[in-house]
Amino acid sequence: MYRVLLRPRWLLMLLVVALLVTLFIGLGNWQLSRLETRRAHNAIIEANIDGPPRPVADALTPDQPVEAKAEWQPITATGQYDTEHQLLVRYRPLEGEPGFEILTPLVTTDGSTLLVDRGWVPSGGSANEPSDVPEPPAGDVTVTGRLRLSERGSANQVHPETGQVRFIVVPRIAGWLGTPTYGGFLELTEQVPAAGDSPHLLPAPELDEGPHMGYALQWFLFALIAAVGVVLLAFDEANGGKLRERIRHNR
Incomplete structure (x- = not known):
C-alpha cells in the first residue's frame, strides 16, 4: 500500500520536507540560544548596575580588556577632559531619531586615560x-557612569584620526591616543561640576528578553506543520486519495 511512496516524486518530497524540518528546528534552537545569551546578559546587568561606584583604578587596569562579568558596574574617576582627541560616534539613533554619541578621553589623576561616552546629540x-x-567642563572633573566593554568593529570602520568612528573599539582608539588607556569605556551618568550645556545622557539598558521565545515557537510550529502535513499527504496517497476526495466533497 505504501509502495507508492517509493516513487521518485515522493522520495524527493520526503527529502525536501526532512530538510525543511531540520532547518526549522535548527532555527528554533538558534533563537533559544539567543534567548539564553540575552538572559545571561540581563543577569550581569541586574547584578552590577545598582552597586556603589568603584574608583576606576581599583576596577580596571590600563591596556587590559574588561571581563564581561564586570560590565555595567558603576565606575568613578577624576581627571581632565582631553577635548583635542574628542570623537563623534556615528549612526547612534536614540528613540528613533538619528544622531551621534560624543566620546571624550578623560586623563585621570594617575595619568591613564579613560574613554567617556558623554551622551547623545541629534544629527x-x-x-x-x-x-x-x-563642550565638557574645563579643569578637574569627577565622572560617574556605567562601565562598558570595548565594542567590536573592523579596521576600516574605526578611523579616529578623522574625528569620527563607527564603533568604540577601545584598543584601536588607545593606539591612536598613544597613552595608557583603560580597556573599557564609561557611559556617563553624572559629572561634577556639571556642564551648562550637555549631551543627552544615555538611558539605562532595558531588561526585556526580546522576541526570541516567540520566534523559536514559530519555527518549531513550522516544523510541526511540515511534518504533520507530509504524513497526512503520504497516508492519503497510500489510500487512494480518499482524504482529498472527502475534502472536495465537503466544500
Whole structure:
C-alpha cells in the first residue's frame, strides 16, 4: 500500500520536507540560544548596575580588556577632559531619531586615560554632522557612569584620526591616543561640576528578553506543520486519495 511512496516524486518530497524540518528546528534552537545569551546578559546587568561606584583604578587596569562579568558596574574617576582627541560616534539613533554619541578621553589623576561616552546629540542638517557638540567642563572633573566593554568593529570602520568612528573599539582608539588607556569605556551618568550645556545622557539598558521565545515557537510550529502535513499527504496517497476526495466533497 505504501509502495507508492517509493516513487521518485515522493522520495524527493520526503527529502525536501526532512530538510525543511531540520532547518526549522535548527532555527528554533538558534533563537533559544539567543534567548539564553540575552538572559545571561540581563543577569550581569541586574547584578552590577545598582552597586556603589568603584574608583576606576581599583576596577580596571590600563591596556587590559574588561571581563564581561564586570560590565555595567558603576565606575568613578577624576581627571581632565582631553577635548583635542574628542570623537563623534556615528549612526547612534536614540528613540528613533538619528544622531551621534560624543566620546571624550578623560586623563585621570594617575595619568591613564579613560574613554567617556558623554551622551547623545541629534544629527544636524546633514547625517554626517551633529546639530551641536557641547563642550565638557574645563579643569578637574569627577565622572560617574556605567562601565562598558570595548565594542567590536573592523579596521576600516574605526578611523579616529578623522574625528569620527563607527564603533568604540577601545584598543584601536588607545593606539591612536598613544597613552595608557583603560580597556573599557564609561557611559556617563553624572559629572561634577556639571556642564551648562550637555549631551543627552544615555538611558539605562532595558531588561526585556526580546522576541526570541516567540520566534523559536514559530519555527518549531513550522516544523510541526511540515511534518504533520507530509504524513497526512503520504497516508492519503497510500489510500487512494480518499482524504482529498472527502475534502472536495465537503466544500
